[in-house]
Amino acid sequence: MVQFKRFQPPAEGEPITLENGKLRVPNHPIIPFIEGDGTGPDIWRASVRVFDAAVAKVYGGERKVAWYEVYAGEKAYNLFGEWLPDDTLTALSAYIVSIKGPLTTPVGGGIRSLNVALRQLLDLYVCQRPVRYFQGVPSPVKHPELVDMVIFRENSEDIYAGVEWAAGTPEAKKVIEFLQKEMGVNKIRFPETSGIGIKPVSREGTERLVRAAIEYALRHKRKSVTLVHKGNIMKFTEGAFKNWGYELAEREYGDKVFTWAQYDRIKAEQGQAAADAAQKQAESEGKLIIKDVIADAFLQQILTRPAEYDVIATMNLNGDYISDALAAQVGGIGIAPGANINYVTGHAVFEATHGTAPKYAGLDKVNPGSVILSGVMMFEYLGWQEVADAITRALEKTIAQKIVTYDFARLMEGAREVKTSEFADAIIANL
Numbered sequence: 001m002v003q004f005k006r007f008q009p010p011a012e013g014e015p016i017t018l019e020n021g022k023l024r025v026p027n028h029p030i031i032p033f034i035e036g037d038g039t040g041p042d043i044w045r046a047s048v049r050v051f052d053a054a055v056a057k058v059y060g061g062e063r064k065v066a067w068y069e070v071y072a073g074e075k076a077y078n079l080f081g082e083w084l085p086d087d088t089l090t091a092l093s094a095y096i097v098s099i100k101g102p103l104t105t106p107v108g109g110g111i112r113s114l115n116v117a118l119r120q121l122l123d124l125y126v127c128q129r130p131v132r133y134f135q136g137v138p139s140p141v142k143h144p145e146l147v148d149m150v151i152f153r154e155n156s157e158d159i160y161a162g163v164e165w166a167a168g169t170p171e172a173k174k175v176i177e178f179l180q181k182e183m184g185v186n187k188i189r190f191p192e193t194s195g196i197g198i199k200p201v202s203r204e205g206t207e208r209l210v211r212a213a214i215e216y217a218l219r220h221k222r223k224s225v226t227l228v229h230k231g232n233i234m235k236f237t238e239g240a241f242k243n244w245g246y247e248l249a250e251r252e253y254g255d256k257v258f259t260w261a262q263y264d265r266i267k268a269e270q271g272q273a274a275a276d277a278a279q280k281q282a283e284s285e286g287k288l289i290i291k292d293v294i295a296d297a298f299l300q301q302i303l304t305r306p307a308e309y310d311v312i313a314t315m316n317l318n319g320d321y322i323s324d325a326l327a328a329q330v331g332g333i334g335i336a337p338g339a340n341i342n343y344v345t346g347h348a349v350f351e352a353t354h355g356t357a358p359k360y361a362g363l364d365k366v367n368p369g370s371v372i373l374s375g376v377m378m379f380e381y382l383g384w385q386e387v388a389d390a391i392t393r394a395l396e397k398t399i400a401q402k403i404v405t406y407d408f409a410r411l412m413e414g415a416r417e418v419k420t421s422e423f424a425d426a427i428i429a430n431l
């Protein structure tokens with residue numbers, strides 16, 4: 001029995017467990033949720049109604065989620081004087097699968113990101129963000145339907161590890177002196193006024209992320225996994241990510257993949273025609289292509305040639321930028337879902353790609369689509385595929401009826417703009 005200090009799980013419901021590496025999901029699973037800051041409460045209230053209605057519709061009372069509210073961010077601070085109470089971590093860890101709204105992170109000072117802290121504390125090393133087009137959604141590009149990618153963003157290291165010191169502090173001074181005196185670094189342009197940040201990228205961290213991306217791609221019969229990096233400039237972090245990614249692919253999935261590293265080796269030894277022929281042969285055998293691209297080129301090619309990209313594996317910061325950029329391409333952050341997952345322990349925290357959108361807090365205005373679709377990912381993860389499909393179909397139908405929140409309405413002709421809660425009502429009516 002899990003022990004809590006301040007808040008208690010619902011009396012009804014049973015924990016989800018991991019048995020022999022597989023989730024065992026009871027008919028009444030306890031699922032912790034964090035409402036979130038800013039627009040989080042508006043969105044959560046709408047989303048949970050859609051989830052419950054879909055589960056009831058599909059399983060007619062045989063299955064039902066036992067929701068367990070746990071606290072983080074401003075609500076936790078106001079109630080308990082702590083940003084991230086121990087009970088919250090205990091619950092997310094004990095009940096394995098959870099869902100959260102966005103949490104505020106101040107810029108340039110104050111607390112460090114609670115979102116990042118949760119990912120680190122639970123070692124949720126994959127941030128998985130599918131990006132696809134929904135018919136009828138307004139988009140800034142001509143062919144948004146060509147975007148169908150799944151981002152695997154490394155979630156535990158890179159510059160997000162939070163190893164940094166502010167300019168002018170004794171710590172920054174000490175690190176700069178160490179770099180200058182002991183490491184022979186003479187390239188820090190303004191040493192007296194520099195802040196310092198450190199970017200750790202490891203072989204282990206890279207391998208487990210790339211492994212998850214390849215496993216996903218093979219399971220879902222996707223065509224390629226692209227390693228996105230800035231390895232020309234950051235050779236031993238981003239460049240190493242690329243090299244380790246290729247090595248892992250060839251070592252662990254040799255008979256199932258063809259890599260551009262192999263292509264380069266064949267080209268060097270036998271010429272371009274032989275390399276082209278080898279890749280063609282691999283494609284005809286249905287092998288997964290593992291390729292790479294430099295991050296800036298990738299950001300222009302997703303606009304000009306999106307059909308060339310499929311599953312994306314990248315580091316933390318690149319993945320953060322890419323998520324929002326791709327979300328915009330298919331109509332915006334209002335329908336961009338995500339999940340933070342540890343594929344070994346099974347722990348997963350589902351959450352939208354967007355943040356708290358504070359200027360709209362409490363207005364019942366923003367699009368709950370991202371959290372609703374994060375819920376779709378969660379139900380798929382639980383094996384409740386029928387629920388996931390029912391919600392997706394109802395969301396598609398609602399958008400096709402041009403019943404949308406402000407973000408889509410301002411870009412659509414003939415749309416009926418509705419509130420967050422009314423959008424949920426329309427989805428429920430369409431279930």
Ligand SMILES: NC(=O)C1=CN([C@@H]2O[C@H](COP(=O)(O)OP(=O)(O)OC[C@H]3O[C@@H](n4cnc5c(N)ncnc54)[C@H](OP(=O)(O)O)[C@@H]3O)[C@@H](O)[C@H]2O)C=CC1
Nearest residue numbers: 101102103104105115333334353354355356357366367407
């Ligand atoms: N995982 C998490 O919890 C995350 C938390 N954050 C945090 O959120 C806070 C605010 O960050 P900010 O940079 O403003 O980014 P946000 O993603 O919160 O908002 C940026 C803009 O995106 C649009 N948007 C966001 N959510 C929605 C939605 N549900 N429906 C429609 N449009 C939406 C709005 O655009 P418009 O103005 O055009 O209407 C909004 O102004 C920060 O403290 C940040 O650290 C940020 C990202 C993730």
Ligand SMILES: O=C(O)CCC(=O)C(=O)O
Nearest residue numbers: 104105113115116320353
């Ligand atoms: O933690 C935050 O405040 C921002 C996180 C973020 O932008 C993301 O995960 O995409």
Ligand SMILES: [Mg+2]
Nearest residue numbers: 320323324353
């Ligand atoms: Mg982000």
